[in-house]
Amino acid sequence: MNPVLTIKSAEFIKSAFQPDHYPPAQLPEVAFAGRSNVGKSSLINCIVQRKKLVRPSRTPGQTQAINFFLINKAFYFVDLPGYGFAKVPQRIKAQWGPMVETYLTQRSTLKGVVHILDLRHPPTPEDLSLQQWLAIENIPSVPVLTKADKMKRSKWPPFVTQAAAHLGIPADSFVLFSSETGQGRNHLIEVLHDWVSEPESL
Numbered sequence: 001m002n003p004v005l006t007i008k009s010a011e012f013i014k015s016a017f018q019p020d021h022y023p024p025a026q027l028p029e030v031a032f033a034g035r036s037n038v039g040k041s042s043l044i045n046c047i048v049q050r051k052k053l054v055r056p057s058r059t060p061g062q063t064q065a066i067n068f069f070l071i072n073k074a075f076y077f078v079d080l081p082g083y084g085f086a087k088v089p090q091r092i093k094a095q096w097g098p099m100v101e102t103y104l105t106q107r108s109t110l111k112g113v114v115h116i117l118d119l120r121h122p123p124t125p126e127d128l129s130l131q132q133w134l135a136i137e138n139i140p141s142v143p144v145l146t147k148a149d150k151m152k153r154s155k156w157p158p159f160v161t162q163a164a165a166h167l168g169i170p171a172d173s174f175v176l177f178s179s180e181t182g183q184g185r186n187h188l189i190e191v192l193h194d195w196v197s198e199p200e201s202l
Helices: 040-048 091-106 125-136 153-167 185-195
Strands: 010-016 029-033 065-070 073-077 110-118 141-146
Touching: 029 040, 029 125, 029 141, 040 065, 040 091, 040 110, 040 141, 040 185, 073 153, 091 110, 110 125, 110 185, 125 141, 141 153, 141 185
Parallel strands: 029 073, 029 110, 110 141
Antiparallel strands: 010 065, 065 073
16 A cells, blocks of 8 residues: 655755744644664655755764754654764753753644664663653654664564563554665554644645
């Protein structure tokens, strides 16, 4: 089955550090969150089928802004700063929490969060904190396990089970994703379609 949502256009709009820098709150938004170096940029590029829409930072953890991308001229993908990279100075880490929390709690047009994790590694305490916080705030989310192409399909189940146990959610909640092969792209697009499904967004 072809995904209901077809990505026709995608363009970078702006970077923001505080609410008065955001684009006007007029269109639906989907945010992407995950620890640094987890494949967030590659995932977004795969979804929109553009190789360089989102450019990964050469130094993991140094992307500090909230980046807005206009999709189909109808809704936004919002790339949140990565978290949890050990080499990032503490003063920078301290800025991330309030900046991201402000966006997630105050942005009226936010429809959901794509929570990105690496299939090959167990979720970190930061991953668990984000998952729990989204649940407490009643913000819709979908957990995505990236880099599925890095291991054989037969080896996926125990890693999915491990991630589910760490986060305290059902194993079938996850989308298994690979930006290299496109694995999971259609599934994820169906979720995003449900979030931005106003007629003018299609």
